[in-house]
Amino acid sequence: MSAGAPSEQQRRVRRTTIMLVLLALAIYVGFIVLTVHRSHG
Amino acid sequence: MAYSATAESHEHHDHKPSGLWRWLSTTNHKDIGTLYLIFAGVMFFVGGSMAMVIRLELFKPGMQFLDPAFFNSMTTVHALAMIFGAVMPAWVGLANWMIPLQVGAPDMALPRMNNFSFWLLPFAFTLLLIGFFVPGGAPAGGWTLYPPLVLQGGDSFPLAIFAIHLMGASSIMGAINVIVTIMNMRAPGMTLLRMPLFVWTWLITAYLLIAVMPVLAGAVTMLLTDHFFGTSFFSASGGGDPVMFQHVFWFFGHPEVYILILPAFGIVSEVIPTFSRKPLFGYEAMVYATASIAFLSFIVWAHHMFTVGMPLAGELFFMLSTMLIAIPTGVKVFNWSATMWKGSLTFEPPMLFCLAFLFLFSIGGFSGLMLAIAPADFQYQDTYFVVAHFHYVLVPGSIFTIIAAVYYWLPKWTGHMYDMTLAKWHFWLSTIFVNVLFFPQHFLGLAGMPRRIPDYATQFADWNMVSSIGGFGFGLSQLLFPYIVIKCIRGGEKAAARVWEGAHGLEWEVPSPAPYHTWETAPSLAVIHSGGEHWTED
Numbered sequence: 001m002s003a004g005a006p007s008e009q010q011r012r013v014r015r016t017t018i019m020l021v022l023l024a025l026a027i028y029v030g031f032i033v034l035t036v037h038r039s040h041g
Numbered sequence: 042m043a044y045s046a047t048a049e050s051h052e053h054h055d056h057k058p059s060g061l062w063r064w065l066s067t068t069n070h071k072d073i074g075t076l077y078l079i080f081a082g083v084m085f086f087v088g089g090s091m092a093m094v095i096r097l098e099l100f101k102p103g104m105q106f107l108d109p110a111f112f113n114s115m116t117t118v119h120a121l122a123m124i125f126g127a128v129m130p131a132w133v134g135l136a137n138w139m140i141p142l143q144v145g146a147p148d149m150a151l152p153r154m155n156n157f158s159f160w161l162l163p164f165a166f167t168l169l170l171i172g173f174f175v176p177g178g179a180p181a182g183g184w185t186l187y188p189p190l191v192l193q194g195g196d197s198f199p200l201a202i203f204a205i206h207l208m209g210a211s212s213i214m215g216a217i218n219v220i221v222t223i224m225n226m227r228a229p230g231m232t233l234l235r236m237p238l239f240v241w242t243w244l245i246t247a248y249l250l251i252a253v254m255p256v257l258a259g260a261v262t263m264l265l266t267d268h269f270f271g272t273s274f275f276s277a278s279g280g281g282d283p284v285m286f287q288h289v290f291w292f293f294g295h296p297e298v299y300i301l302i303l304p305a306f307g308i309v310s311e312v313i314p315t316f317s318r319k320p321l322f323g324y325e326a327m328v329y330a331t332a333s334i335a336f337l338s339f340i341v342w343a344h345h346m347f348t349v350g351m352p353l354a355g356e357l358f359f360m361l362s363t364m365l366i367a368i369p370t371g372v373k374v375f376n377w378s379a380t381m382w383k384g385s386l387t388f389e390p391p392m393l394f395c396l397a398f399l400f401l402f403s404i405g406g407f408s409g410l411m412l413a414i415a416p417a418d419f420q421y422q423d424t425y426f427v428v429a430h431f432h433y434v435l436v437p438g439s440i441f442t443i444i445a446a447v448y449y450w451l452p453k454w455t456g457h458m459y460d461m462t463l464a465k466w467h468f469w470l471s472t473i474f475v476n477v478l479f480f481p482q483h484f485l486g487l488a489g490m491p492r493r494i495p496d497y498a499t500q501f502a503d504w505n506m507v508s509s510i511g512g513f514g515f516g517l518s519q520l521l522f523p524y525i526v527i528k529c530i531r532g533g534e535k536a537a538a539r540v541w542e543g544a545h546g547l548e549w550e551v552p553s554p555a556p557y558h559t560w561e562t563a564p565s566l567a568v569i570h571s572g573g574e575h576w577t578e579d
């Protein structure tokens with residue numbers, strides 16, 4: 001990989017990766033909250 | 042050999058460290074693909090030897106060799122090893138090897154994460170298998186981890202939970218890598234609807250993985266805190282709800298079974314056109330059918346829990362939504378058959394395994410439909426009928442297509458043809474024995490034999506003996522597979538770039554064996570479509 005400013009492709013790769021990581025984390029937390037809510041609510 | 046355009050690529054060739062360090066530190070998609078495939082192969086034999094132990098104990102009624110707790114560990118760890126250790130890593134390995142080649146990318150988009158996600162797996166499975174040597178023995182509550190039973194496990198319980206977290210993290214990273222690669226790294230002109238179906242089915246599988254692996258992680262985290270930190274998410278005595286675990290688990294679990302089978306649909310959609318010498322019938326319909334199966338897989342989970350006492354409306358909803366899956370699945374089977382119709386068929390080993398898939402996976406689909414009928418499932422639930430169902434969809438489904446994929450691309454990977462005669466033996470022995478092994482289990486289940494038991498009533502003796510004989514035959518036949526693969530790695534007739542005359546796709550434009558670096562300059566699809574040469578060999 002070349003140094004210097006990231007290319008357009010690298011920027012898109014980074015953006016998609018961050019979105020997907022956040023999605024996975026949101027599902028993890030969301031499901032725990034949902035389960036607690038449903039089983040004790 | 043040289044690229045059509047760049048001289049720069051020359052410098053990269055063979056720039057790899059040697060020895061162990063190469064494999065520990067590699068970020069090359071082909072190396073990592075190979076690592077995943079080797080790991081999957083090892084776990085296939087680890088899980089397979091446990092299956093042999095199970096069939097040995099069940100050969101005759103009465104307790105012969107094992108104590109019951111160890112038997113339960115065998116079924117539990119067999120399933121975990123096969124699902125998370127063999128089938129899923131095999132698909133990720135094939136994705137690593139083939140997706141960059143097929144979409145014209147130089148590598149996966151996130152090569153260092155790729156290395157990390159692979160190397161988590163040996164740690165995860167070491168933790169899981171250490172369970173056999175700790176007080177209380179390996180996990181024995183079933184791969185479904187239902188509380189309260191699973192909370193009664195010994196010291197292996199936290200090890201297993203941690204192992205599941207690691208494999209989950211590994212699969213999520215693998216899935217992110219696949220999506221990011223496909224969405225951002227395709228060669229110009231490789232539009233979404235020109236992608237090979239293996240790439241399409243993997244893209245959809247990767248979304249399923251990201252959607253449900255965190256759900257499993259959440260569920261096992263809650264088990265862990267219930268066990269060690271005094272919470273009672275799933276414990277009725279503390280105000281929690283054990284049935285809630287089943288809902289959360291199967292919200293993961295049903296999409297999980299499609300994670301195991303969707304890439305298989307991709308392989309079949311590559312292999313059947315090649316050996317029929319015809320383009321795939323209904324390409325777009327295949328893409329949409331895959332997407333609808335993936336969508337439906339999120340709304341059918343409670344068909345695994347018909348007997349827990351749901352309201353009638355729930356039983357009906359999950360029964361009917363489950364039956365809907367038969368429609369897109371039928372579209373697929375129709376399209377594969379239509380692809381072969383009037384094709385000029387030949388029966389090389391990859392094609393043979395895919396044809397067996399077509400027939401035997403359908404048997405599994407039909408028993409699935411039977412199980413989906415809620416009132417009937419009250420009878421079938423937790424019997425060997427369920428065991429027969431899921432082994433028909435998983436062994437001739439996922440395992441056969443993984444074998445087909447290896448026999449399809451092995452010459453591309455190694456540069457050598459393999460021993461076709463032996464591979465055909467591998468096919469015939471596998472296909473005969475898989476039926477001897479699993480078909481009688483339908484009869485046993487319908488007659489009422491429960492699953493997950495080390496002993497059984499004498500009226501089940503005959504078919505269990507047949508099934509065990511089939512099991513030993515199947516297990517022994519699989520020893521041919523590593524023999525054929527290793528022999529092929531060591532040498533053999535030289536493979537052409539386009540190994541099979543009917544094969545289409547970018548992977549066949551690069552020489553065999555595929556060089557360490559490929560598509561550093563994106564291929565031009567225009568050149569390929571006009572029949573031009575893309576690679577030239579010195």
Ligand code: HEM
Pocket residue numbers: 185298299301302344345363364366367370405406407408409410412413414418421422423427430431434435438439
């Ligand atoms: C053709 C559509 C399918 C239908 C209608 C279907 C239906 C069902 C039903 C109703 C059950 C629950 C049976 C019970 O526990 O009483 C079940 C179990 C199961 N199915 Fe399927 N299935 C289908 C396809 C698949 C596929 C493609 C796979 C995997 C490749 C699969 C893997 C499994 C597994 C592993 C279980 C057992 C889980 C366990 O209890 O351990 N099924 N199926």
Ligand SMILES: [Cu+2]
Pocket residue numbers: 294295298341342344345
């Ligand atoms: Cu299911």
